[in-house]
Amino acid sequence: MTSANIWVAVAGGGAIGAAARFAVGQWSLRAFGPGFPWATLIVNVAGSFAMGLVIAWLAGKSQASEAVRAFLSVGLLGAFTTFSTFSLDVVALYERKNYLAAAGYLSSSVVLSILALFIGLWAGRSFS
Numbered sequence: 001m002t003s004a005n006i007w008v009a010v011a012g013g014g015a016i017g018a019a020a021r022f023a024v025g026q027w028s029l030r031a032f033g034p035g036f037p038w039a040t041l042i043v044n045v046a047g048s049f050a051m052g053l054v055i056a057w058l059a060g061k062s063q064a065s066e067a068v069r070a071f072l073s074v075g076l077l078g079a080f081t082t083f084s085t086f087s088l089d090v091v092a093l094y095e096r097k098n099y100l101a102a103a104g105y106l107s108s109s110v111v112l113s114i115l116a117l118f119i120g121l122w123a124g125r126s127f128s
Helices: 003-032 038-060 066-080 083-095 099-127
Strands: none
Touching: 003 038, 003 066, 038 066, 038 083, 066 083, 083 099
16 A cells, blocks of 8 residues: 555545535534534534444454545544544543543643634734
């Protein structure tokens, strides 16, 4: 398997995942209206569930190629929601009994990401 094949697998999965995320956004807007970020909630929960299924399946299928692994986890689910990867990282730390790191990663990711968004908004608004 060449490196180029893996890049193509990630890009193909990413295109499908991004399109699926857009479709969920359009559907949830029609179904529930604009008052709550339903699309984000749906893709985060569904993507995390799907990541669990995919990782469990891949763990039992050692013959799955690196391209298939990359297509599903990095491409498809990564574009659908990066939250699924974040969830996997937290669970992996927890399952390794590295509870302090899991809690630190979880809390710092949420707090620092929201803080970074506020700072980015402030910076963007200051320069425009």
